[in-house]
Amino acid sequence: MRSTRGRMTLAEDQPTRAPRWVARALVLSLVALVALGAWFGGRNLFQSVLGPRCQATAAGNSVDFDPDQMSNAATITAIALRRGLPARAATIALATAIQESKLRNIRYGDRDSVGLFQQRPSQGWGTVEEILDPEYTTNKFYDALVKVKDWETGTITVVAQKVQRSAYPEAYADHEQEGRILASSLAGHSPRGVACRLDDPEGEADVALIERLLDNEYALKATAGQGTLTVKAPSDRMAWSIGSWSVAKAVDTGVTGVTVGDRRWTRSRDSDAWEWQPTDSPAPAQQVILHLT
Known part of the structure; x- marks a missing residue:
C-alpha cells in the first residue's frame, strides 16, 4: 500500500479562496461607504460654510450657531x-x-x-x-x-x-x-455683535409675530411705518440688544433688515450679511428700525 503520510488532500493543499463576486461586492460596498461619508461630510461642510448661519462676537471672540x-x-x-x-x-x-x-x-x-x-x-x-x-x-x-x-x-x-x-x-x-x-x-454690551446669513424670506414679514414677541420678551411696543417697524429703547445699549435680537429672530419673522444708529444689517446669503454696514439713513438715537420689505 502506498503511504499517504506527509501528503495533503487537494482541499488542504490549496488555500480557500472566496469567489470573485464576493471580493467585488466587498470592494463596491467599501466604495459606496466612502462615497456616502464624503457626501455627508460635504453636506455638513456646505451647511456650515455656505448655508444659513448666525454668529455672535464679543471681545474679539466669536461663536457660530x-x-x-x-x-x-x-x-x-x-x-x-x-x-x-x-x-x-x-x-x-x-x-x-x-x-x-x-x-x-x-x-x-x-x-x-x-x-x-x-x-x-x-x-x-x-x-x-x-x-x-x-x-x-x-x-x-x-x-x-x-x-x-x-x-x-x-x-x-x-x-x-x-x-x-x-x-x-x-x-x-x-x-x-x-x-x-x-x-x-x-x-447689547457688544454692539454689532450678532449677524446672520439667511435665505430670502418665503413671504412677507410677520408683523403680528414681531409685535407679540417684542411684548412677551421685552415688554416693548413697535410703531408701524412705510414698510418698517420702529422700536424705542430706554438706552443705547438696549437699542443694540433689540437690534441683535431682531437679527436673531429674522429667521422666524421674515425681517429683511435692521438699523441701529448709523449701521444696518441687511438680510442676505452673501458675506456682507456677516457685518453691519454703514448706512446713509441712520436711525434716531435709542431707536431700532426693522425693515419689512
Missing part, C-alpha cells in the same frame, strides 16, 4: 433683560441650555425631560406643552435661578447645578465662554 439656535438664545437673553436681571443671568441660562439641548427646543430627553433646559414635568416644571414654549420655560429657569444663594457671584457650574440638578454638573463649565459671548452680544 444655526438660525434656530440663535433665535432661542435671543429669547433667553431678552427675557433676562425684561426681568431686570444682569447679563450674567443670561450667561448662566445660555450655558445651561447649550449643555442640555444645544439651544434646540427638543421634544425628547432623559426620562421625561423636554425643551431648551430639559425640564421635567414630573419634577414640577410644568406640562410638556408649557415647557416646550421657549418663553415659559425660560421664565421658569429664571424663577429658580434667582432663588439660588449668591447666584450673582457663584461659580456658574455650581449655580447651574443647583437649578438643574444634573447628573453631569461639570459639563456646564464647557459652555461658559459660549454663554458669555452670546449674552454680551445679545444684551
Whole structure:
C-alpha cells in the first residue's frame, strides 16, 4: 500500500479562496461607504460654510450657531433683560441650555425631560406643552435661578447645578465662554455683535409675530411705518440688544433688515450679511428700525 503520510488532500493543499463576486461586492460596498461619508461630510461642510448661519462676537471672540439656535438664545437673553436681571443671568441660562439641548427646543430627553433646559414635568416644571414654549420655560429657569444663594457671584457650574440638578454638573463649565459671548452680544454690551446669513424670506414679514414677541420678551411696543417697524429703547445699549435680537429672530419673522444708529444689517446669503454696514439713513438715537420689505 502506498503511504499517504506527509501528503495533503487537494482541499488542504490549496488555500480557500472566496469567489470573485464576493471580493467585488466587498470592494463596491467599501466604495459606496466612502462615497456616502464624503457626501455627508460635504453636506455638513456646505451647511456650515455656505448655508444659513448666525454668529455672535464679543471681545474679539466669536461663536457660530444655526438660525434656530440663535433665535432661542435671543429669547433667553431678552427675557433676562425684561426681568431686570444682569447679563450674567443670561450667561448662566445660555450655558445651561447649550449643555442640555444645544439651544434646540427638543421634544425628547432623559426620562421625561423636554425643551431648551430639559425640564421635567414630573419634577414640577410644568406640562410638556408649557415647557416646550421657549418663553415659559425660560421664565421658569429664571424663577429658580434667582432663588439660588449668591447666584450673582457663584461659580456658574455650581449655580447651574443647583437649578438643574444634573447628573453631569461639570459639563456646564464647557459652555461658559459660549454663554458669555452670546449674552454680551445679545444684551447689547457688544454692539454689532450678532449677524446672520439667511435665505430670502418665503413671504412677507410677520408683523403680528414681531409685535407679540417684542411684548412677551421685552415688554416693548413697535410703531408701524412705510414698510418698517420702529422700536424705542430706554438706552443705547438696549437699542443694540433689540437690534441683535431682531437679527436673531429674522429667521422666524421674515425681517429683511435692521438699523441701529448709523449701521444696518441687511438680510442676505452673501458675506456682507456677516457685518453691519454703514448706512446713509441712520436711525434716531435709542431707536431700532426693522425693515419689512
